[in-house]
Amino acid sequence: MSETAERVKKIVVEHLGVEAEKVTEDASFIDDLGADSLDIVELVMAFEEEFGVEIPDDAAEKITTVKDAISYIDSHKG
């Protein structure tokens, strides 16, 4: 697992209170991890803080799975 993936999963576990095993790369925040739209806003903010990236609203809307988040961060972090 990449370093980004590990840090993303840690944030997801902490924020959503789900078991770490459930946070697979294919997991959907809403369908598989019980998040609602506000939880995703909060997660995106946490990713921005953790990785020092800006995730604009239109990009955030496309982040629906754990893998989406990891890919976006990997391709945008400095």
Place this chain on the structure above:
Amino acid sequence: MRRVVVTGLGLVTPLGGDVETSWANLIAGKSGAGQITRFDTKDQKCTIACEVKPADHEYGFDPNKRVDHKVQRQVDPFIIYGIDAAGQALEDAGIGELTYEQSTRIGCSIGSGIGGLPGIASESLVCENKGPGRVSPHFVHGRLINLISGQVSIKYGLRGPNHAVVTACSTGAHAIGDAARMIAADDADIMLAGGAEGAICPLGIAGFAQARALATEFNDRPEQASRPYDKDRDGFVMGEGAGVLVLEEYEHAKARGAKIYAEVIGYGLSGDAYHVTAPHPDGDGAYRSMEMAIRKSGLKPEDIDYINAHGTSTMADMIELGATQRLFGKDLGGASMSSTKSAIGHLLGGAGAVESIFCILAMRDQIVPPTLNLENPDEGAEGVDLVPLKAKKREVRAVLNNSFGFGGTNASLVMRKI
């Protein structure tokens, strides 16, 4: 008129994370006061409070029992305490799976005096220092006072009236009285009613200290600081926690074989129209609140065996006592009157509900809780049984609970055993 009874109780207090632990510690004369552990009290005039203890404490509170991890992260402490106390009360009342029809007849009226002050204070710093784009999307609904009732209704599927009282330190008593009326008026068959508070934060302590409301002379002796009616009292000690009752229409409770603790028979309300923080010196508002509650109950003052006083350990104690003597007689007609704020501090919006539960347990166990630290009663308290220092076994058939709040808002409740 539909009669209203109490069929479930839930408590989170500085003396315990549930009803029986809190009550046993209260009767044993324990104090929930100590140095504030939540934040650095440097430069605060008051450094003590009655905090709810952590889960690993002998009588601590474990939020993980009934409040989802995600919710805990999103909301202020008063909401966590309220959800847990409401869950306890539902379990105690034996209310579980509900049909849709049943769920529309069960409501919530759980309020708070202050609400999410710790979260408002901390998030305002985020907004100022990191910018509006860093403010949590859960900021608003994690702080709003009616979000105990909201969260509880969602968690347990309660589709009846959803309400929240905000009347400062009278909140808990008003919530019970108003909810009882909703049942009497046939708006619901069951109401979860009560109040919660969690305002022990730098801004909360500083604000009440600046209003000259808190005890400041006992920072080195926290367990002695809350001393209602004592000559050396100099302010209240802030507490936190929640009390929630299941109120239920009498025939409904009987039909399902519910355990019935007490009947809510009288509710009185009044306004002082005098001052924002000080009570009317004649105790006029307090008197009329108590008089209305007793008149509505159909009882006479001499029928009341125990009065749980507002008694905050401030100058106002003797005003309340004077008003009570005017109504009940110089010796209170033989009633015992104590202030349990001496043990758990002042739970502000939670006080009236927590103290109503103590009144109910006094009737259940035929014992009245003590006024701790009452070593030298103030002038005017002669001949009154203020239950100093130790709990007292006695007959308790009917009780009166008083709660008075900033703004000059007063509420009194009368309950009896059935």
